[in-house]
Amino acid sequence: xxxxxxxxxxxxxxxxxxxxxxxxxxxxxxxxxxxxxxxxxxxxxxxxxxxxxxxxxxxxxxxxxxxxxxxxxxxxxxxxxxxxxxxxxxxxxxxxxxxxxxxxxxxxxxxxxxxxxxxxxxxxxxxxxxxxxxxxxxxxxxxxxxxxxxxxxxxxxxxxxxxxxxxxxxxxxxxxxxxxxxxxxxxxxxxxxxxxxxxxxxxxxxxxxxxxxxxxxxxxxxxxxxxxxxxxxxxxxxxxxxxxxxxxxxxxxxxxxxxxxxxxxxxxxxxxxxxxxxxx
Numbered sequence: 001x002x003x004x005x006x007x008x009x010x011x012x013x014x015x016x017x018x019x020x021x022x023x024x025x026x027x028x029x030x031x032x033x034x035x036x037x038x039x040x041x042x043x044x045x046x047x048x049x050x051x052x053x054x055x056x057x058x059x060x061x062x063x064x065x066x067x068x069x070x071x072x073x074x075x076x077x078x079x080x081x082x083x084x085x086x087x088x089x090x091x092x093x094x095x096x097x098x099x100x101x102x103x104x105x106x107x108x109x110x111x112x113x114x115x116x117x118x119x120x121x122x123x124x125x126x127x128x129x130x131x132x133x134x135x136x137x138x139x140x141x142x143x144x145x146x147x148x149x150x151x152x153x154x155x156x157x158x159x160x161x162x163x164x165x166x167x168x169x170x171x172x173x174x175x176x177x178x179x180x181x182x183x184x185x186x187x188x189x190x191x192x193x194x195x196x197x198x199x200x201x202x203x204x205x206x207x208x209x210x211x212x213x214x215x216x217x218x219x220x221x222x223x224x225x226x227x228x229x230x231x232x233x234x235x236x237x238x239x240x241x242x243x244x245x246x247x248x249x250x251x252x253x254x255x256x257x258x259x260x261x262x263x264x265x266x267x268x269x270x271x272x273x274x275x276x277x278x279x280x
Contacts, residue, residue: 010128030066033073033274040077050082051171051208054227058213062220069278075227076273079202079266085174086259090181102127156196156243160235163200173205177262181255191257192249195242198262202231234269 030036044053057074060066066074106127113120167176180197183189209224242249251257 030070030073033069033076033277036070036073037077037080037270037274040074041081042077043074044078044081045084050078050173051205053078053081054206054209054224055212058209058216058220058223061223062213062217068219068223071223072226072277073274075223076230076270079230080263080270082173082205083259083263083266086177086181086255086262090255090259154193156193156239156246159193160196160200160239163197164204165200167201167204168207171205171208173201176201176204177258181258184253184255184258189253190250191253191261192242192246194253194258195249195261195265196239198258198265199235199239199242202266203228203235206231230269230273233273234265238265238269 030039040053040057044050054075057066057071057078061068061071106124109116109120109123109127113124163176163180166179167173170176177198180189180194184194206224206228209227210221213220213224253261
């Protein structure tokens with residue numbers, strides 16, 4: 001628990017550095033919502049962290065370097081981009097030591113702040129944010145403590161609650177999804193239970209930006225709240241549908257099936273919002 005709190009401190013400090021430094025960055029021009037969604041999807045797929053992207057977006061919104069409507073589109077795309085990680089996990093292609101690379105880049109950025117004054121602080125802040133998330137992610141015992149209540153994972157609503165709580169605590173939907181994939185290899189798990197878990201973790205992952213924007217401006221908090229709204233709306237239609245179709249979802253939840261289910265759900269949610277909202 002102490003490590004988790006230390007990681008939370010790094011998260012706050014990194015977010016503060018990014019918000020302070022982003023004032024000097026030029027505005028990010030996004031022509032339309034599809035471009036914004038594509039950018040969010042691509043960056044999140046590369047970083048494998050929608051939480052880091054959402055915090056960065058809120059920081060840019062606060063300091064006027066990214067319009068609010070464009071930020072919404074980027075957040076929508078980030079939900080799709082984060083689905084890359086479960087496929088890598090299912091294929092056994094995990095990238096080791098990436099968090100240590102962020103720590104090294106952050107140190108180098110601070111050492112070179114005199115030569116690159118406009119870039120050193122935002123880069124160092126982002127790397128500190130990523131490092132803090134790594135520390136919090138390392139506390140996988142929190143997930144095990146919640147998941148140890150196997151009776152919770154025997155009902156759809158219980159699985160939804162475990163997904164939400166564990167992801168909010170660990171600050172990483174990629175981690176909880178990976179743990180669920182490992183859990184599915186050792187314990188019989190069906191999709192009618194796994195799908196509500198995925199819906200819950202989609203809401204839980206929004207806690208990172210909410211925590212990081214507690215002391216931010218109202219516009220930054222509005223951006224973070226939109227991310228919550230986006231995922232809550234998805235749950236409102238997908239969870240009742242999964243309960244009604246429980247018999248058709250009683251097949252085994254393999255790691256690849258879990259990855260495909262998360263991707264399908266997030267793509268549908270993204271398309272619904274992009275086609276129905278003006279995002280302005």
